[in-house]
Amino acid sequence: MLAAYISHPDCAKHDMGDHHPECPDRVRVVHDHLLAKGLLDCMEMLDAPLATQEQLARAHRTSYLDEFAEIAQQVAPGTRRQIDPDTSINEFSYQAALRAAGAVVLASDLVASGRNQVAFCNIRPPGHHAERSNAGGFCFFNNVVVGIRHVLANYPIERIALIDFDVHHGNGSEDILFNDEQILMCSTFEKNLYPFCGDVPMGRNMINVALAPRSGGDAFRAAIKDFWLPALTRFQPQMIFISAGFDAHREDDLSTLQLVEADYLWATRQINQVAAKSAQGRIVSVLEGGYALPALARSVAAHVASLIGE
Numbered sequence: 363m364l365a366a367y368i369s370h371p372d373c374a375k376h377d378m379g380d381h382h383p384e385c386p387d388r389v390r391v392v393h394d395h396l397l398a399k400g401l402l403d404c405m406e407m408l409d410a411p412l413a414t415q416e417q418l419a420r421a422h423r424t425s426y427l428d429e430f431a432e433i434a435q436q437v438a439p440g441t442r443r444q445i446d447p448d449t450s451i452n453e454f455s456y457q458a459a460l461r462a463a464g465a466v467v468l469a470s471d472l473v474a475s476g477r478n479q480v481a482f483c484n485i486r487p488p489g490h491h492a493e494r495s496n497a498g499g500f501c502f503f504n505n506v507v508v509g510i511r512h513v514l515a516n517y518p519i520e521r522i523a524l525i526d527f528d529v530h531h532g533n534g535s536e537d538i539l540f541n542d543e544q545i546l547m548c549s550t551f552e553k554n555l556y557p558f559c560g561d562v563p564m565g566r567n568m569i570n571v572a573l574a575p576r577s578g579g580d581a582f583r584a585a586i587k588d589f590w591l592p593a594l595t596r597f598q599p600q601m602i603f604i605s606a607g608f609d610a611h612r613e614d615d616l617s618t619l620q621l622v623e624a625d626y627l628w629a630t631r632q633i634n635q636v637a638a639k640s641a642q643g644r645i646v647s648v649l650e651g652g653y654a655l656p657a658l659a660r661s662v663a664a665h666v667a668s669l670i671g672e
């Protein structure tokens with residue numbers, strides 16, 4: 363049973379301008395490095411479909427979806443429209459956002475149906491800052507939540523864990539999923555960083571661990587061992603989704619946590635072990651942040667290698 367790798371050329375057409383860290387090259391360097399490492403030889407490569415409005419509406423208010431679609435349609439070729447101080451759209455962004463969410467829907471189908479045990483979505487724009495009714499933080503649709511809700515609506519799966527190790531707190535996922543008893547969300551993030559929340563979880567189903575700046579891999583691993591793993595063992599997830607952001611890497615200018623590839627490898631191994639125990643190994647991993655391109659490529663390779671058992 364090959365692992366699935368899902369991406370789409372449209373994801374590189376969304377462009378927020380020169381010098382923006384969330385740049386089109388992110389998906390290209392990840393793809394190239396996985397190819398160079400031989401990891402794509404071990405994976406089934408698939409193109410992302412477009413997410414449907416019905417699929418998106420499981421995570422977002424229809425008023426937000428309608429408004430975003432309307433704004434996106436008004437963007438003239440060669441121009442950009444600012445959505446928040448850090449986030450803008452060009453003429454291709456809407457299509458890219460539909461592909462990113464669609465990739466996770468396809469990954470969810472492949473893994474929930476048992477056709478593939480694990481899937482990795484190399485996509486942008488990322489999603490975990492997108493709230494039920496708000497874009498922001500480089501995100502428009504909450505890709506991972508769209509996938510989770512798709513599984514709950516279509517498969518006999520009742521408990522899903524969402525693991526988020528991006529250096530920024532997944533406030534969008536928390537906004538949509540808090541107090542949803544079918545979900546356990548486990549998050550680590552750097553304290554006092556965008557979106558400046560998460561220290562106090564919004565719901566009973568949230569395990570939020572705020573890590574002190576410059577605390578390093580030991581603190582990250584301790585958070586997983588002391589907080590995530592006991593909660594995951596109690597919850598017994600039947601499927602696991604990962605908001606896989608690699609911007610806590612020590613080469614990444616957006617944070618100071620100082621993680622390295624070995625930390626992502628180790629974390630992925632822990633997640634694999636949880637998945638093996640209660641979830642028949644079923645994992646869907648979705649790219650979120652990661653802005654130092656060489657470090658992003660190496661970190662994704664370490665994560666994917668561990669995910670597929672290489």
Ligand SMILES: [Zn+2]
Binds near residue numbers: 529530607651652
């Ligand atoms: Zn991030």
